[in-house]
Amino acid sequence: MARLKGFERLTPVDEALSIFLKTLKLRRLKAVSVSVEEALGRVTAENIVAPTDMPPFDRSAVDGYAVRAQDTSEASQFKPKTLRLTKKDLVGRDEVKPVWTGSALPEGADAVVTLEQTKEIKDRIEVSVTVRLGENVSRKGEDIRNGETAIKSGTRLQPHHLGLLAGLGITHVKVVEKPKIAFLSTGSELVPIGEKPKPNQIIDSNKLILSSLCTELGAEPTNLGIARDNINEITAKIQEGVEKADVVITTGGTSVGATDLVPLAINKMGKPGVIVHGVTMRPAMPTALAIVKSKPIFVLSGYPVAAMFGFEAFARPVILRLLGVESEPRPMLKARLTRRVTGVLGRRVYLRVYAFKDKEGELVAASIRTKGSGLLTSMTRANGYVIIPEDREGLEEGETVVVHLFDKIGERERV
């Protein structure tokens, strides 16, 4: 058994990420073309320029009657003007033609009177308002003009972005390929999901959690399996991951205890190897960040909650950069703390909280009482986290804090 020893120096969280990114020299992955029907949640790899005007023609913005604006001059509720209904395609002098929201403005017309401001009397229409040139008309190119940037590079495509693309006649779009993330769980005590653990064995739940987080980000997880606490096995698996994926994430074997084999294995694979080992955060202090063959490797805790926060602090921003997304903060809200919470000077504490609306409708955040970073229920009972900064001993009852949400806001206090 190797000798147990502590970390010599912990790196501050921000410094760790910044050193890592500097050494890593990350570039966005290559572009692939996908159909707009399959592009939901993908990230654009280039600026997308409108190939046409939208709308493609002048159209009515309301239900009503297309007119020549000048024919309504001085018309009012008290002195309506009577115009003729035409069935022709052309609206001539003192003529109107019915139109509805979205329909093309007939030739000759240059404005629309809303239905509510007219009265139909046989084949005549009484107009009780004066309309301006272009009134109630949605002009050709008013939404977006031919040649304008419709969607910027690095945009995660939401439903309305897809609508804009489709409306412009764009059927395919260049998006960043999905980063491939290879997952390795290490630990002789682990059994995969689906296998019954023997006494003293535990089920490898980390991989499913972290790969699900990757799926949510639009990455593609692949499974390297489980490596026992054996340096050759670990080395072989990490090498496999580096070959076939863009990012490798390991869990377990990161503390400086007897089974701390992962950083050891990585450092034998070549320079630069482990860049950071041990960060000033809680949980996830023993996180290590490494680079092998220019690929980032995140060496996360074997404890699920610590693994999640290590992922949140380091792997998430790196995966977003591979996608070309500049920043994608989780939804945030301000809430009052329901009770005092203690931090640790010199550590950035990720406090799990449940944010909900109290009886007065105000948003409050209740910290989840927990012990250690092993308790998954500290996540399932929470819906977000609050950061206690390195320079604070704690946060006060009633203090307004920023909650980073990883689940929906609670409508009421949890029982």
Added chain:
Amino acid sequence: MARLKGFERLTPVDEALSIFLKTLKLRRLKAVSVSVEEALGRVTAENIVAPTDMPPFDRSAVDGYAVRAQDTSEASQFKPKTLRLTKKDLVGRDEVKPVWTGSALPEGADAVVTLEQTKEIKDRIEVSVTVRLGENVSRKGEDIRNGETAIKSGTRLQPHHLGLLAGLGITHVKVVEKPKIAFLSTGSELVPIGEKPKPNQIIDSNKLILSSLCTELGAEPTNLGIARDNINEITAKIQEGVEKADVVITTGGTSVGATDLVPLAINKMGKPGVIVHGVTMRPAMPTALAIVKSKPIFVLSGYPVAAMFGFEAFARPVILRLLGVESEPRPMLKARLTRRVTGVLGRRVYLRVYAFKDKEGELVAASIRTKGSGLLTSMTRANGYVIIPEDREGLEEGETVVVHLFDKIGERERV
């Protein structure tokens, strides 16, 4: 051509939804079993009870040495206690055994001393702290106990929920089946995505937007195609939708103009038919809510932005109820309005805004200048909406408002 006429009465938004839900008598869809690996984003159909204790055994919460707490009594930095390293499986009196985070507590031990509070001297360990019974130990069942509810019915499964299930040895979970949503676009001017529009034709972009919104909610969209402005064609398609889906959503033909054939078609299909037609909101005023053969039908505007807000106000809550999700508000934040905005007395206005952090780091919301509900760029330039209530003529510059986010918060003002 049918006679143009206005809406006789508009129903307030909340009243419309409440009448509709009352008439609809919605029940949650049936349950299906899926593997935990495929359950991300699905909604649980029952309470899930822990079938075992987690952790399944007492384990160390830190790297250090397992001890019998009583053997450390009165140990301190100034007066450390020296204990023997044992290689046996049992920790006897005045003995310690190395453990690391997550490993099972050896028999005989009842506490753990952290590495930092020990010093190794040959086969002896100097302990410089007194530990309590159970200190640094994660007790069997401490995370969750056999028989406790692990996850409540109606929970949308997030990565950490899946981890909890997997950790408990649960491989399959009962989730609510995906609601099937059938989409029909109506309008003789429409061509499907992929087809080149002739002059005066437009591309049907609504369907892709709304079906993407459904996908995001965990529903399964199916495509009924496009119906021309022909009552028989519309009737046949809606009937097809009612047969094969749980919800039907149509776009176009909802205003009271010449092509207002959808409500007409629905009312010929039998009672109760159209329940609400015309609501006090902007955009999406001409929305209709209908029921045919106990299936909800949402008759949305042909204008994409109006269709989206009609969906947001009515279809979204109904689909969530089919899933058994009690409430799932969009992420919300409070922000100051950058300028005065005008509302309409008696209308609930959905104002598109772009929320971002200003130079002082404060969250502000800039309203998107727009005309009518036809402009998709009013959505792509926004990241959320603010509701101007029915009883307000407008909102003031600097007023704090609630922004409902449909995209990420901006890190800076958009150029």
